[in-house]
Amino acid sequence: MAGWTVETPQRLTLDGPVTRLDVRLVSGRLNVVAADGPARIDITEVGRRPVLIDHSDGRLSIRQERDWGWPNFLRGLRAIHRFPRVDVSVAVPADVLADLGLGAGSVVVSGLRRQTTVDLAAGQITLMGLRGTTSAKITSGPVEALGVRGDLTLETVSGEVILADSAAERVRAQTVSGAITCDLDNPRRSDIRLATISGSITVRVREDSDLSVRLNTAAGRITSGFPQVRSSTYPLPSSEGVLGSGAGKLWASATSGSIALLARAVDDDSEELP
Template identity: 80%
Template sequence: MAGWTVESPRRLTLDGPVSRLDVRLISGRLNVVAADGPARIDVTQVGRRPVLIEHSNGRLSIRQERGRSWSDVLRWFRMLHRYPKVDVSVAVPADVLADLGLVAGSLVASGLRQQTTVQVTAGQITLMGLRGTTSAHITSGPVEALGVRGDLALETVSGEVIIADSAAERVRAQTVSGAITCDLDNPRRSEIRLTTVTGGITVRVREDSDLAVELQTAAGRITSGFPQVRTSPFPPSSGAGVLGAGDGKLWASTTSGSIALLARAVDHDGEELP
């Protein structure tokens, strides 16, 4: 096993393979990117608590000690201003299994192709070009997924959810307080479920989509760019219809907010129009 205690800016290149990445940091920025070659770690800023790095049997662990368990984070969240921020960038193989955690700050993950799990208490999550199974949870702040495929699950308590250029086979987006905005390019037999308590939902799909659509809102309006989806004019409102063969499923629900279903134009060859 190789181990390092990083107390000042430092760059490391690992000799052995990395098949699993586990990160637990307190406050700052974390950037994880898929790249060819050996795994590399770049710590450009270190706070009062050092960054502890371990590499053993294909597992790379990067963490900061907090003196208490990860599950106790909410009890001392108000004291986070006492912890200087860190800035860590990690380059790993695309097929690594990643479990990433940050208490407060910005987390970016890009290019990973297997299973990626992300958890942030307060801050922002950005996911780009991920494949496989992706799950992200943030308590306070937005989460954004760009060009993600496979199985995508996003959840925030208070914050906006943005999904763009997505061809995920399964999409599950949920927020208690915040809007959901989706631009989807989903394959056949896809399953899309969008839920918010307080906030609107805007979803755009290709005009040649094959989806069975069901829309519901308790205190809002529903508008649709597809004549196949019939909507009721006054709240509580609902909308339902079948696009194309209806092989997939689009289900959107909000308690307090409106829902807009938009159509994205394509040409006769199936290419998107500007």
């Protein structure tokens, strides 16, 4: 077992494999990237409290010195400015299991391909090029997923959800107060479910998509760029239809907000994602 107490900016290169990454930080910035070679940690900013790093049996743990107790800490977010800020970048193998928690700040994760979980109270989450199973939850702030495949769950209480260049097989995106914007790359055989209570939903799919579509809103307007998706106003505004073979599913629901389904032209020289 190897351990470090980091009180000043420092770079570390780890000996031995890393199969699991657990991070619990109070506030600041966290960047996790998939990279070849040994795992590396770059801490460029440390607050008043040291960062503890442990590496044992393939598990890499990075956390604040004091155990705040996650539920108690979340209730104290009004005083977040009192806590130290850190800036941590971690390079790990692409197949690592990542469980990342941050109280306030920003989290960026890219290139992982197995299982990634991100939990952030306030700030911003950015996910890029992930595979496997991905789950991101944020209480206050936006979550953005770019080029993500596999099984994707995005949740925010107060904030926007943005999903772009995605061919994810399963998508669950949910907001309480915030818009959902999706640009889907030929989501054949996908199961896509989008829901917001107070916010709008905008979805753009390719003209040659194969989707069974169902759109519902309690108090809002539904527009569609596909003539196959037909509207009804009774008992509530809704639209249904089948695009192509209908192999995939697209379901979108808004309680108070509008829904727009847009058509994206298929480029003659476009290529399928591998």
